[in-house]
Amino acid sequence: MNSDESVLSVRDLKVVFSGFKALKGIDLEVGDQEIVTIIGPNGAGKSTLLDAIVGKSPVAAGHVYYHGRDITNSSPYDIARMGIGRKFQNPNVYNELSVFENLLLALKGSHGVFASIRSKLTRAKRDKIEQVLDRIGLLDKAYAKVSSLSHGQKQWVEIGMVIAQDPTVVLLDEPTAGMTADETFETGEIIQSIARSHSVVVIEHDMEFVKQIAQRIVVLHQGEKLAEGSVQEIQSNRQVIEVYLGREQIDKAA
Ligand code: ADP
Ligand code: MG
Numbered sequence: 001m002n003s004d005e006s007v008l009s010v011r012d013l014k015v016v017f018s019g020f021k022a023l024k025g026i027d028l029e030v031g032d033q034e035i036v037t038i039i040g041p042n043g044a045g046k047s048t049l050l051d052a053i054v055g056k057s058p059v060a061a062g063h064v065y066y067h068g069r070d071i072t073n074s075s076p077y078d079i080a081r082m083g084i085g086r087k088f089q090n091p092n093v094y095n096e097l098s099v100f101e102n103l104l105l106a107l108k109g110s111h112g113v114f115a116s117i118r119s120k121l122t123r124a125k126r127d128k129i130e131q132v133l134d135r136i137g138l139l140d141k142a143y144a145k146v147s148s149l150s151h152g153q154k155q156w157v158e159i160g161m162v163i164a165q166d167p168t169v170v171l172l173d174e175p176t177a178g179m180t181a182d183e184t185f186e187t188g189e190i191i192q193s194i195a196r197s198h199s200v201v202v203i204e205h206d207m208e209f210v211k212q213i214a215q216r217i218v219v220l221h222q223g224e225k226l227a228e229g230s231v232q233e234i235q236s237n238r239q240v241i242e243v244y245l246g247r248e249q250i251d252k253a254a
Helices: 046-053 076-082 099-106 113-118 123-135 151-163 181-194 207-213 231-235 238-245 247-253
Strands: 006-017 020-031 035-039 061-066 084-087 169-173 199-203 216-221 224-229
Touching: 006 046, 006 199, 020 046, 020 061, 020 199, 020 224, 035 046, 035 207, 046 084, 046 169, 046 199, 076 084, 084 151, 099 123, 099 151, 123 151, 123 181, 151 169, 151 181, 181 199, 181 207, 216 231, 216 238, 224 231, 224 238, 231 238
Parallel strands: 035 199, 035 216, 084 169, 169 199
Antiparallel strands: 006 020, 006 061, 216 224
16 A cells, blocks of 8 residues: 555554564554454564554654654554544453443543533434444443443443544454454454444454454564465465464365
8 A cells, every 4th residue: 555545654663672672663554444454473563563553652663654644652642632542452441330421431522430421411422422332233232331241242332432532543452352253243343334434453363353354464473574465365375374374274275
């Protein structure tokens, strides 16, 4: 992709933790309404890449551009406000509140738990929350306490909380971790729906899920980009098979 068309552009990005090179010069382009899936073994640097994009891990060298603007090492708060939303690996939701209340808290311009819940619920806010509930498939659970939801449904609430902030780019770190097969499939549908109006970067392990959602796959290994391409290209890449997909894939392909 031509980087002029990119919403998010990462160039030669390096992250070093006390001498340990976690990212050794990564390039990544993310276009409008595109889903980019990042795969790779544990410790490859996948989460670190998302951390560096959102200003959570210090960038030692290289750049992150958002709509052409250099945002390298801006604060996480500023980056979120500019329009890059991030879902972390573990759900970060308020269990004692309803799904609706959680989404209300996440809406842009909300100020703290109590102020948000006590403030008058405008028509616009209600409509917005209903749109998000529809998107994450939880319209019928709007008034259920989050604690009563399944693990998968909690993950969707958190995806909803990211969407409620109206980001342009959504970064998801292993959104299907711990989900059942049905929940995983449903998550794929949700992500595809989100990508109709956002750019999405997803870190994922489950290759069935990757096949369901992936348009372009980036493979990281030991802080470097090992390969990039379509599902077919990645599944037939010898190096990727050796370090990540494993023998099983070669047998399947045979
Ligand atoms: P992945 O998400 O691909 O499993 P990570 O990005 O979490 O990998 O980690 C990449 C490497 O960087 C690992 O070796 C990890 O131990 C190391 N690492 C990640 N975060 C830190 C940190 N805050 N301090 C030191 N080392 C870290
Ligand atoms: Mg990780």
